[in-house]
Amino acid sequence: MSHTQEARRTPVLHLENVTRVHGQGAAEVQALRGVDLKVHPGEFVAVMGPSGSGKSTLLTLAGGLDTPSSGQVLVEGVALGGLNRKKLAQVRRRSVGYVFQDYNLIPALTAAENIALPRELDGLSARAARREALAALEELGIPELADRFPDDMSGGQQQRVAIARALIGDRRLVLADEPTGALDSTTGEAVLAVLRARCDAGAAAMMVTHEARHAAWADRVVFLRDGRMVDESVSQDAASLLVSAATNSMKVDE
Ligand SMILES: Nc1ncnc2c1ncn2[C@@H]1O[C@H](COP(=O)(O)OP(=O)(O)OP(=O)(O)O)[C@@H](O)[C@H]1O
Ligand SMILES: [Mg+2]
Numbered sequence: 401m402s403h404t405q406e407a408r409r410t411p412v413l414h415l416e417n418v419t420r421v422h423g424q425g426a427a428e429v430q431a432l433r434g435v436d437l438k439v440h441p442g443e444f445v446a447v448m449g450p451s452g453s454g455k456s457t458l459l460t461l462a463g464g465l466d467t468p469s470s471g472q473v474l475v476e477g478v479a480l481g482g483l484n485r486k487k488l489a490q491v492r493r494r495s496v497g498y499v500f501q502d503y504n505l506i507p508a509l510t511a512a513e514n515i516a517l518p519r520e521l522d523g524l525s526a527r528a529a530r531r532e533a534l535a536a537l538e539e540l541g542i543p544e545l546a547d548r549f550p551d552d553m554s555g556g557q558q559q560r561v562a563i564a565r566a567l568i569g570d571r572r573l574v575l576a577d578e579p580t581g582a583l584d585s586t587t588g589e590a591v592l593a594v595l596r597a598r599c600d601a602g603a604a605a606m607m608v609t610h611e612a613r614h615a616a617w618a619d620r621v622v623f624l625r626d627g628r629m630v631d632e633s634v635s636q637d638a639a640s641l642l643v644s645a646a647t648n649s650m651k652v653d654e
Pocket of ligand 1: 422423429430431449450451452453454455456457458
């Protein structure tokens with residue numbers, strides 16, 4: 401794609417010089433220091449970096465769950481900082497699918513009800529929302545869990561329900577914080593294939609992962625270190641290194 405074409409497309413996610421400071425005084429932590437990032441339709445970005453480098457902070461800001469200390473976050477060209485609470489809640493629900501590191505399912509609702517809830521809030525009938533929820537469970541390979549409650553599921557099952565909830569509806573931006581952490585490698589790969597397919601259909605996704613093998617599903621890998629994003633050209637080289645490393649390790653496994 402030419403640079404002009406690139407410039408004309410509105411990124412699904414655009415972070416402009418974003419910083420986030422947690423705490424105050426002696427307890428002050430610079431979780432993010434001037435991060436710039438664009439994620440375009442169809443793009444799958446993996447975020448890697450050591451523990452405490454700011455990966456989850458980056459994701460919560462991108463999803464409008466937290467506010468930057470400076471800089472701005474735009475989702476589909478809309479600056480989140482300029483929205484009132486109601487509008488922000490609408491963007492979060494309609495445009496963003498979020499998979500939390502600790503799933504965040506509602507214990508009093510079944511799997512299908514958890515997944516259907518955001519669609520019902522969108523105004524869909526309970527019946528239509530359930531139909532979509534069942535299709536999402538099917539896509540994640542767990543249709544038998546529809547009427548099960550979170551407390552009666554394994555961690556891996558809860559994680560897949562949380563992913564189904566993030567993918568329901570026409571979400572343009574999928575944010576996933578270690579979405580395969582509780583899954584065995586076969587199930588993990590299947591979930592990544594679902595995320596990949598969603599991006600190939602035009603969504604944008606950003607996923608935190610510790611595993612190079614999983615990052616290999618992404619188009620691009622960005623690295624965080626002490627709240628700073630590593631230079632993009634460097635990350636592209638690193639991405640191809642990671643991909644070849646992952647490919648080699650798969651060969652060894654066979
Ligand atoms: N609510 C908070 N209050 C104070 N400090 C915080 C808060 N949230 C995060 N931090 C700090 O900000 C930094 C970045 O944290 P973050 O959770 O984004 O890291 P991470 O890369 O996701 O780590 P991990 O791989 O362990 O999940 C850390 O130093 C962390 O201690
Ligand atoms: Mg984290």
